[in-house]
Amino acid sequence: MLRLQPRFLALFLVLLALEVGIARYIHSGPVRAFVGDVLVVPTLFFLLRGCVQLPVALAAGLVLGFAGLVEVSQAFALVDWLGLHGQTPVHRVLRIALGATFDALDFVAYGIGWGLCLVTGRSIPTYRPQRAAWPLSTIQVIRI
Numbered sequence: 001m002l003r004l005q006p007r008f009l010a011l012f013l014v015l016l017a018l019e020v021g022i023a024r025y026i027h028s029g030p031v032r033a034f035v036g037d038v039l040v041v042p043t044l045f046f047l048l049r050g051c052v053q054l055p056v057a058l059a060a061g062l063v064l065g066f067a068g069l070v071e072v073s074q075a076f077a078l079v080d081w082l083g084l085h086g087q088t089p090v091h092r093v094l095r096i097a098l099g100a101t102f103d104a105l106d107f108v109a110y111g112i113g114w115g116l117c118l119v120t121g122r123s124i125p126t127y128r129p130q131r132a133a134w135p136l137s138t139i140q141v142i143r144i
Helices: 006-025 030-051 056-075 078-082 089-098 105-123
Strands: none
Touching: 006 030, 030 056, 030 105, 056 078, 056 089, 056 105, 078 089
16 A cells, blocks of 8 residues: 655665765775665665555565565676666666676675664654544534
């Protein structure tokens, strides 16, 4: 069920900005190679939870499965098979999103990110707007 959760969407935007910063300004080292992969799972988790009402474990599992599929696609060179070596902006974005280099250590990073999703997803309350109990709570009874 589609249900926007502002808290989760705000966390998604913060993590997305952090991921873009890592991709743009850090070109090597453990932050680029490992921390970025750890954060990818919570980033997608908060996007999913911000838009769709799902239990925490299910949402985290779906995102972990998606990340695993993307990593397996790298092992089979999906980017090469799809011919995404062109210089169009769409090809560049898809190549970055799908990745081109398989690394088994990425599964460890995704697992750590999945754990972060379970911990933070359960500790952040969801937004539930208050509803008035119509009409009795809004009507004042006057006795004479």
